[in-house]
Amino acid sequence: MTQPIKIGAEMRTWYKSAGVGGAGDWEQLTCVKNMALNLEHDDVDVTTRAAGGFKETIAGLTDAPIEFDMIGEEDDAGMLVILNAFMSKTPVGLAIMNGAATVAEGTGLIADFAILKCNRNEALADAVGYSVTAKPMYSNTAAGFYINGVLVSPEVES
Numbered sequence: 001m002t003q004p005i006k007i008g009a010e011m012r013t014w015y016k017s018a019g020v021g022g023a024g025d026w027e028q029l030t031c032v033k034n035m036a037l038n039l040e041h042d043d044v045d046v047t048t049r050a051a052g053g054f055k056e057t058i059a060g061l062t063d064a065p066i067e068f069d070m071i072g073e074e075d076d077a078g079m080l081v082i083l084n085a086f087m088s089k090t091p092v093g094l095a096i097m098n099g100a101a102t103v104a105e106g107t108g109l110i111a112d113f114a115i116l117k118c119n120r121n122e123a124l125a126d127a128v129g130y131s132v133t134a135k136p137m138y139s140n141t142a143a144g145f146y147i148n149g150v151l152v153s154p155e156v157e158s
Contacts, residue, residue, distance in 0.1 A: 006098060006099055008034070008035070010098075010099040011035060011096075011097065011098060011099050012028060012095075012097045012098075012099050012100070012106070013028070013029040013032045013035060013068070013094065013095070013096055013097070014026040014027065014028055014029060014094070014095040014097065014103050015027055015028075015029045015078055015081055015082075015092055015093060015094055015095075016092070016093035017081045017084075017085075017092060017093075018093070019091050019092070019093045019112045019139065019141065020093035020110060020111065020112050020139070020141040021093075021112075021139075021140055021141040022093065026093075026095060026102075026103045027077070027078060028078070029070075029078040029082075029094075030076070030078060031070040031071045031072075031073055031076045031078055031079045032068050032069070032070055033068075033069040033070065033071055033129065034068060034069045035066065035067075035068040035069075035096065036066065036067045036068070037064070037066050037096045037108070037109060038063075038064065038065050038066065038067070039062060039063075039064050039109075039145075040062070040063045040064075041059035041060055041061070041062050041063075042059070042060035042061050042062075042063065043057045043058075043059070043060065044057060044058050044059070044060040045057060046058050063135075064109055064111070064135065064136055064143065065133060065134065065135045066094070066096055066109075066113070066132075066133070066134050066135075067131070067132065067133050068131075068132050069121075069129055069130065069131055069132070070082065070129055070130045070132060071127050071128075071129050072120070072127065072128040072129045072130060079130070082115055082118070082130075082132060083118065083130075085113075085114075085115045086115035086116075086118040086132075089114070091112035091113060091114060091137055091139060092112070092113055092115065092134075093110070093111070093112050093113075093141075094109075094110070094111065094112075094113045094134065095108060095109070095110045096108045096109045096110075100149075104149050105148065105149050106146060106148075106149065107146060107147045107148055108145070108146060109136075109143065109144070109145050109146075110143070110144050110145075110146060111136035111137075111139070111141075111142075111143030111144070112136065112137055112139035112141060112143075113134040113135060113136055113137060114134060114135055114136075114137035115132060115133075115134045116133050116134060116135060117131070117132065117133035118130055118131075118132050119131045119132075
């Protein structure tokens with residue numbers, strides 16, 4: 001029987017160095033130690049004079065920064081992709097998923113990300129690693145949130 005509650009060690013992070021729409025397969029980013037996917041809607045003030053003195057709000061655009069720690073294995077291909085994306089200011093496709101065997105079956109965020117922060121940590125009694133912050137960036141491939149492989153992100157009407 002499959003356990004419905006997952007622990008962090010069961011989650012998976014995948015990357016595509018050419019971006020979400022680029023050539024190549026998704027590869028697992030195995031050097032990740034801790035990951036946080038922070039989803040938050042902007043609040044849009046829609047208060048009118050008819051609101052009875054109460055502020056009224058609707059959900060706006062979604063901010064989706066991720067923060068993660070990587071173990072600094074010098075020969076880890078995924079870690080090198082992240083470091084190169086940071087230094088060259090180029091996008092990297094990332095899929096922050098629920099532990100499914102493939103990206104297509106998973107639940108989570110898929111987007112081209114800008115690596116905005118990459119701090120190297122050299123604690124005396126811990127493995128050298130990196131603390132990384134990334135955000136979805138301008139791309140020809142729109143970010144999407146998937147549940148069991150089905151896109152559920154709301155479309156923005158134009």
